[in-house]
Ligand SMILES: [Zn+2]
Ligand SMILES: [Zn+2]
């Protein structure tokens with residue numbers, strides 16, 4: 001991380017830690033860049049063939065293959081193939097289990113950090129392997145849209161098992177907030193509600209079978225397991241990678257005549273329209289990661305910064321959405337565009353259940369007490 005434009009500071013009693021701008025930042029500028037301590041593709045996303053590197057989440061598909069799959073058009077031809085970011089000749093596999101990586105470096109890092117513990121050792125899926133059983137149980141409990149992954153949790157445990165300095169790795173994870181309830185506000189995480197207690201117990205037993213070791217037994221008690229679920233649930237930052245987004249960006253940097261530019265812009269609009277019709281909003285390889293600095297960044301319903309993944313892997317690049325002055329708090333939205341456009345009531349419900357806090361941003365304060373904001377239909381539709 002170079003030229004860091006942020007410092008972590010104590011913001012106040014309700015918010016705790018936050019990120020402050022350590023200098024003036026212009027709209028569109030990169031505020032910071034950070035790689036995750038650990039990340040993982042979502043289980044259903046992987047099951048639906050969004051093929052990604054098992055370590056860094058870089059898509060393994062060429063842009064053309066990606067667009068063909070998502071539009072269901074096997075003969076679609078993409079112009080400017082030189083703008084495709086995917087280099088298939090660098091891709092490699094774990095020789096034991098066949099899991100795929102974008103590069104030899106990713107394969108080696110994964111093995112060193114957690115894959116030695118988590119390698120199933122057989123090519124193709126062995127349905128009786130404890131990790132496969134755990135992942136399948138998770139998938140049956142958590143249908144898309146996905147927000148976190150039990151495999152992320154298994155990787156955390158495996159990282160401790162494989163670390164030389166185990167206490168240091170445990171400490172790294174414990175610096176993330178891992179409370180299961182917000183006592184002052186009496187909010188419990190949605191994954192830890194009474195209705196899920198049976199499921200949690202099943203997941204705890206299956207996780208113990210898959211990755212138990214003495215050093216992490218405190219995380220495999222009922223209470224320890226809950227705090228680990230809360231840790232990945234409240235701190236997991238959504239990651240999305242797409243070879244198409246990178247191709248579009250590379251094409252936009254080409255020197256083209258006005259006519260060529262017009263033609264390619266029309267073509268790209270057509271592709272996105274087609275994608276919207278066939279694949280809906282699901283264009284990316286999606287997953288979740290833990291980022292030390294980013295996890296200190298608070299939510300605001302009118303954020304001045306946004307998380308982006310322009311490098312095509314899980315490297316997070318925080319960008320300013322508008323000019324930010326030195327000393328100002330930097331905030332992002334924990335909600336996606338769609339959720340962010342909903343009423344204060346709806347936003348508040350999602351934030352409470354997933355992140356255990358009540359939002360007091362300017363937008364929420366200005367909308368408080370505004371009864372006309374919530375329609376009956378909206379209330380009904382969100383309780384399913
Ligand atoms: Zn990779
Ligand atoms: Zn393997």
Ligand SMILES: [Zn+2]
Pocket residue numbers: 300301302359360361362363364365
């Ligand atoms: Zn708000």
